[in-house]
Amino acid sequence: METAELLAHPVRLRIVHALRGGREMTTAELVERLPDVSKATVYRHIDLLGNGGVLEVAAERRVRGAVERRYRLRQDRASISAAAAAGLTAEEHRRAFTIAMTALIAEFGAYLDRPGSDPARDLVGYRQHAVWLSPEELTELISELRAAIVPRLAQEPAPGRAQYLLSPILFPIEPPPA
Template sequence: MKKIDAILHPVRYKIIQQFLDGQNRTAKDLALKLNDIPQATLYRHIDTLVKTDVLKIIEENQIRGTIEKVYSLNLAAVHLTKDDLLGLNKEDHLQLFMIFTAQLMRDFERYLDQDDIDFERDGVGYRQGVLFLSDSEFHEFIEDLKHVFQKYITNTPRSDRKKRLISTIMMPVVEEENDFDKN
């Protein structure tokens, strides 16, 4: 199985998301967090992620006659390269985007389900903006964003830090032909 196929599956995508905070997890940890996934299914998908090198086994602990494995996310493996995306067809791209937006909606719904929400205090927002950029200006913009992300991506969890989800979607606007423009 190719890495992209492993990542594209909705259950495996949910498993991968559990590691995005940089923490290592056991199958038991994942089962507690992802209690809507049957245990046998969860183990099967963890195994697939290990075989495709998306997850690494970093530790094995003997616990009452069984071996408990500790998994870590292979960040290099989940970063989709130009080559990974090159082989995808329209349906694959739509599926990957659907998984992304479905998970985003799930996370937003969890936020809204809290008793005490305050968009301003919590830094919550969603908006869409348009920038007019040449190709070189756009590439410079992307490089600037990379530098901002790199500045903070290595922050480790601490009592004064909140885990924050930052999502970006960038695409050129495809103008719709307007019947009024034809006259």
């Protein structure tokens, strides 16, 4: 199964999000992280991601006669290349966007269901802005966003750090003038 196909499922996408930033987790920890997904479903999707090379076993240990595995993300296999994305049809883009939004809605629901969640205290944001941009201004905006976001993608778990899901979405809402 190709990476695009592997990532084209909301549960698998949520597993990938959970393991970003150099994090290693067991299946039990991932089940806890995805409380709205059955244990069997999490196991099945971890198996698919592992067989597809998106996850790898970071460590193994014996626990009461069973082998407990810690998984980590293979960063080189956990995203879709720009060339692959450019080759998608409109329907494939529609499906990928729907999957991404489904995963985002599920993650937000899991956050709200967590005891003590407080969107105001946690600085939760989900604003949308319509902006007018020339092609040059669009390119500049994308560069500025990348400059702000990319350095933080390499940050790993550490005391005082919480993992946030950042989902920039950008698309034209009307055709450019003739």
